[in-house]
Amino acid sequence: MTARQLKLGAVLIGVGTAPDAWRDPDVPGDASIDIDWYRAKARLAEDAKFDFVFIVDSPYITPDSAPHFLNRLEPLTLLSALAGGTSRIGLVGTLTTSYSEPFNVARQFGSLDLISHGRAGWNVVTTGLEGAAGNYGRERHYDHGERYRRAAEHLGVVRGLWDSYEDDAFPRDKAAGRFLDPSRQHALGHRGEFYSVAGPLNISRSAQGQPVIFQAGSSDAGRDLAARTADAIFSMPESFDEAVAFRADIRRRAEAAGRDPDSILVFPGLQPILRATDAEAEAEWRRRAESVDLHAALVQLGRPFGYHDFTRYDPDAPFPDLGDAGSNAYRSHSERIRLVARAEGLTLRETALRLATPRSDFIGSASTVADQVERWFRGGAADGFNVGVGRARDLDEFAAQVVPLLQARGLFRHEYEDTTLRGNLGLAVPVNRHTAARRAEAERQSAGQGASAGVAGADRTEAGAVGSAREVSA
Structure with a gap:
């Protein structure tokens, strides 16, 4: 039996989401729209044998949005460009089910999957930003429950469209003049609560059958959808114990839905700060925390609450009572912020600064960070990690210093096992x-x-x- 292997993704976020990250001398000021910067980072991750690069996205901004959010490349276009500059690493992008049509999504990701020879992945999101409605001709955002019902149906339609052609649908027999076997082409004929899609899709399956499905919802509805439909799940736990509980909950839900729990991979976010010693890394975290601009931190805190304006409150008063703010935005994230702030008696200032510079287990020397990665992996908290960065050099240092230690411990690959994303993640071809x-x-x-x-x-x-x-x- 093959030993369980750690999986790694790399989040590529250009000039960054921390308020002052764009001022880092190691990152170009236009990195979020610089294809050469993305190519260089994707190749770095591929050289380190990461499973995939991940492109986040959202369809709404304000003037106070984080620098990277203000001016960034559209994920599918970007990933298609990266496909030509890489050969093995997976290409995962976010696209909302709330404001996109299933036929278009199926065609876009199906095209990326063929362009990359089976390396595409779709991070399925429902969009927590209420302001997005105004960009798509709506006066109000879909409510939370409806968003997840739409997402379930949307994903089912997309997967049905991806099966429009069986693998032997195109004999391409030039001598006989037979390009298509019509018996292997299938219309979908879907009529549901939200979508009516005839099909078939005008694109065939790739070497991995279908793009890999990622999801990131942590609310009860989000967990249910992920457990029923996802191949992999992104999570943002604040502690080892929380990560263990989340993964165990997902596995229980998957089993209840008739799925093999081992067929779902859970990727907590990991934002490392590496220095030669633990003390130096701790000092670097403290320096970053102390340099955060309070106004920017308050704006960032407002995002999971639907860009609620926290700047109008006394920052040194207890975290305010917000009523139902955030219930129709990033519900699980906003609820967690409230619970932590109340449980620990935090002021608004303390809450905002903690969110801006979270304290994690992954701050220290390369050996210390590798120890924590191993602890989380072996302890049932993770199947892999989605490695994000607070500063431009963080990913480079993780790849150069931590990955070799994980390889030496037998936790992480030295070479890719397959040419497809599914193959490298150890997922079956549907x-x-x-x-x-x-x-x-x-x-x-x-x-x-x-x-x-x-x-x-x-x-x-x-x-x-x-x-x-x-x-x-x-």
Whole structure:
């Protein structure tokens, strides 16, 4: 049996989401729209044998949004460009189900999957930003429950469209003039609560069958959807114990939904701060925390609450009572912030600064960080990590210093196992549903014919026995 192996993703966020990260001399001021910067980081991650690079996205900004959010490349376009500059690393991007049509999404990710020879992944989100509605001709955002019902149906439609062609649909027989086998092309004919999609999709499957499905919802509805449909899940736990509980909960929900829990990978976010010693890393974290601008931190705190304006409160008063603010935005994130602030009696200032510079287990020397990665992995808190960065050099240092230690401990690969994202993640290739149905029907008919033959054989044996008996009596 193959030993369980750690998986790693790299979050590429250009000039960064920390308020002053764009001022770092190690990052170009236009990194979020600089394809050469992205190519260099993707190649660095590929050289370190990361499983994938991840591009975050959202469809709404304000003038106070984080620098990276203000001016960044669209994920599918960016990932298609990165496909040509890499060969093995997975290419994962965020796209909302709330404000995109299933046919377009299926075609876009299906194209990326073929362009990259089976390395595409879709981070399925419902969009927590209420302001996004105004960018798509709506006066109000979908409520939380409806967003997740839409997401479930949307994803089901996309997956159905990805199976429009069976793997042998295109014989491309030039001598016979036969390009398509029409019996292997299938219309979808979907009519549901939110979508009506005829199909078929005009693009075939890739070497990995379908793009890998990632999800990041942590609310109850988000966890249910992920447990039923996702291949991998992004999480943002604040502690080892919280990470263990989250992964265990996802596995329980998956099993209840009839899935093999081992078929779902959980990737907590990891934001390392590496220095030669633990003390130096701790000092660097403290320096970053102390340099945060309070106004920017308050704006950042408002985002999971639907860009609630926290600047109008006394920062040194207790965290304010916000009513239902955030319930229709990033619900699980906003609820967690409230709970922590109240449980620990934090002021608004303390809450904002903690969110801006979270304290984690992954601050220290390379050996200390590798120890923590191993602890989380072996302790049931993670199947892998989504490595983010607070400063431009953090990813470079993790790849150069921590990855070799993980490899030496036998936790992480030295070379890619496969050419596809599914193959490297250890995920099975989904069989085309129409192929599976045809095979099942053929097996049923074969079994039925076998049973009929057995009955006929028994009848002949019985008739022969009766005849022999008559001969004997005569």
